Structure formats: C-alpha cells, structure tokens
Amino acid sequence: MAIDIRRREFVVTLGGAAIAWPLAARAQQATVPMIGLLHPLSPNTYGDRLAAFRRGLKDSGYVEGDNVTIVYRWAEGQLHQLGALAAELVRRQVSVITAFGPAAYAASAATKTIPIVFLVNYPVGLVASLTRPVDNLTGITLVTGESVARRLELLRELVPAVTRVAVLVNPADVVSAEATMRDVEAAARAIGLQIQLLKASTTGEINAAFATFGRDRPDALFVDIDPFFFSRRVQLVNLASRYAIPTAYPGRQFTEVGGLMSYGTNVTEAFRQVGIYTGRILNGVKPADLPVVQASKFELVINAQTATMLSLTVPPQLLARADEVIE
Numbered sequence: 001m002a003i004d005i006r007r008r009e010f011v012v013t014l015g016g017a018a019i020a021w022p023l024a025a026r027a028q029q030a031t032v033p034m035i036g037l038l039h040p041l042s043p044n045t046y047g048d049r050l051a052a053f054r055r056g057l058k059d060s061g062y063v064e065g066d067n068v069t070i071v072y073r074w075a076e077g078q079l080h081q082l083g084a085l086a087a088e089l090v091r092r093q094v095s096v097i098t099a100f101g102p103a104a105y106a107a108s109a110a111t112k113t114i115p116i117v118f119l120v121n122y123p124v125g126l127v128a129s130l131t132r133p134v135d136n137l138t139g140i141t142l143v144t145g146e147s148v149a150r151r152l153e154l155l156r157e158l159v160p161a162v163t164r165v166a167v168l169v170n171p172a173d174v175v176s177a178e179a180t181m182r183d184v185e186a187a188a189r190a191i192g193l194q195i196q197l198l199k200a201s202t203t204g205e206i207n208a209a210f211a212t213f214g215r216d217r218p219d220a221l222f223v224d225i226d227p228f229f230f231s232r233r234v235q236l237v238n239l240a241s242r243y244a245i246p247t248a249y250p251g252r253q254f255t256e257v258g259g260l261m262s263y264g265t266n267v268t269e270a271f272r273q274v275g276i277y278t279g280r281i282l283n284g285v286k287p288a289d290l291p292v293v294q295a296s297k298f299e300l301v302i303n304a305q306t307a308t309m310l311s312l313t314v315p316p317q318l319l320a321r322a323d324e325v326i327e
Contacts, residue, residue, distance in 0.1 A: 082105075
C-alpha cells in the first residue's frame with residue numbers, strides 16, 4: 001500500500017505514531033482475502049497439485065502470503081470429519097472455499113452464501129446446470145461417461161482376451177462410486193464384458209480386495225478415479241504386479257510408478273483451474289457466472305516395461321495413439 005505523507009501531516013507525537021502504525025497495519029491485513037481449502041486426505045498427498053493450485057491463483061493475481069491467505073483443513077482420510085471442518089471454515093468467514101472430492105458436499109451443506117469452488121469426479125447433487133450454476137457453487141469435473149467407456153475399451157484393446165473386469169471403487173465416496181459403476185456397467189454391456197465389483201476405503205481393504213483374486217480371479221482390473229486411490233497408488237501398482245493382473249488406472253501418476261496403463265484427465269492441470277476459478281471469484285465474479293468446467297482432454301499413457309512383465313504385446317496402433325510410452 002503506497003502511503004503519501006506530506007510534511008505538514010507528519011506533525012504527530014512519537015506516542016501517537018506508535019499507536020497509529022499498528023492500527024494501519026491491522027487495517028491492511030483485514031483487507032487480505034482468506035481462502036478455505038478443504039480436502040479429504042492429508043497435505044503430503046498432493047504436493048505437486050497444491051503447487052498447481054497456487055499457480056492458478058497467481059494467474060488470477062493472488063500469491064499466498066502476499067495478498068491472500070489460505071486456511072488449510074485436512075480430513076486425513078477421516079471423511080466423517082469433513083462436516084466439522086467445513087463448519088469451522090464458515091465460522092472463520094473465509095472469502096471462498098475450495099473443496100475437493102467428497103469435501104465439496106460437506107462444504108455445500110455448511111454454507112449457502114460463501115462461494116465454493118469444487119473439484120469432483122461427477123457434480124451430482126451440487127449443481128443443476130453445468131453451463132450456468134446457481135447459488136454459490138461452481139468448479140471442475142474430472143470424469144465423463146464417455147471417458148469411463150473409453151478407458152474400458154482401451155483396456156480390452158490392450159488385453160483382447162478379457163471377458164471379466166473387476167472394478168475397484170471407494171464406497172466412502174458414495175456419489176462417485178455409484179456414478180462410476182453406472183457408467184462402467186453401461187459401457188461393459190455395450191462391448192460384452194462382465195463386471196465384478198470390489199470396494200475399498202482403507203489400506204487393509206485394498207489388500208483384502210486383491211486377496212480375492214486367489215479364488216475368484218478376473219481377467220483385468222479397472223481402478224476408479226478417487227483421491228484415496230491416488231494416495232495409495234504405489235500399493236495398488238505393487239499388488240497388481242504381485243497378482244499379475246492387467247490394470248487400467250485413472251491417471252499418469254499410476255503408470256509413472258509402474259502401472260500398466262492409464263487414461264484420464266490431467267489432474268494437476270485441474271488443480272490449476274481450481275486456482276484460477278478461486279482467484280476469479282476473489283476478483284468479484286459470481287460462481288453462477290462461471291460454468292462448470294468438464295474435462296475435455298484425456299491422455300493415454302502406457303508402461304511398456306510392465307506390459308512385457310505381464311507377457312502382453314501392446315498393439316502398434318495403440319502405441320501410436322498413446323500420449324506417452326514409458327520404456
């Protein structure tokens with residue numbers, strides 16, 4: 001803040017100045033907007049993505065610690081805590097709430113006045129219209145029915161003999177799990193595949209889900225896009241390798257640590273978009289004037305080393321369409 005102090009205005013006692021300056025500083029701090037960031041997992045899960053979120057804020061003119069404050073609230077995987085954490089952000093009177101995955105529903109229940117920018121798989125129950133949201137919500141969605149169907153088709157193209165596919169979902173995120181199963185089942189019927197449902201919302205339940213392959217083995221595995229699964233991607237890839245099960249994942253983070261194939265939107269870029277939208281709202285744009293952004297660009301990544309380990313030959317035409325092949 002530039003302060004023009006003329007000489008004649010500087011006739012003030014030292015004691016008066018000592019009082020005036022702290023008051024001025026507090027007044028300046030009070031004008032700094034505050035973002036409440038609500039996430040279902042822990043801060044060490046998404047370091048690179050949080051950096052992308054901050055880049056989006058910067059693109060809109062905001063830098064954390066400079067002209068905006070971010071209040072972080074992490075559920076650490078305890079989804080039942082999201083409601084209380086959202087209520088706390090409301091009490092703090094934050095300027096806008098950014099909420100990820102199931103946290104979006106907790107934030108929506110906590111306030112109908114504070115703007116909310118969400119990042120979810122499906123916006124079911126959050127907005128009635130994607131092109132013109134109402135009330136205080138807008139955001140980014142990661143999944144479409146077409147992208148789910150496409151990933152299933154790519155999995156079959158990579159593993160032509162597949163007839164039965166296990167689908168791993170997180171039952172703790174009811175909305176996303178139900179929507180995914182609906183889309184997967186429709187896509188599977190269209191190409192003649194059978195679906196086997198697996199559920200896991202803890203590390204132990206992931207282990208238990210894979211243990212079922214010893215007695216009821218599917219031909220391949222389809223992992224749902226879910227924050228918890230992203231946080232457990234090394235565990236999932238290692239188990240898929242141990243059981244030698246061809247697996248299709250929702251993002252390149254899985255193939256980078258040894259997963260066979262991934263098809264999905266760039267989640268890091270989606271975090272940046274959340275930052276951009278958050279900054280635009282801080283600049284005075286109403287959520288209702290910001291259409292919900294649907295994922296439109298998806299990337300296919302294939303890990304050729306993992307394919308070799310699984311004795312799979314990747315069709316040349318599939319290699320040609322891949323955005324990246326990890327050798």
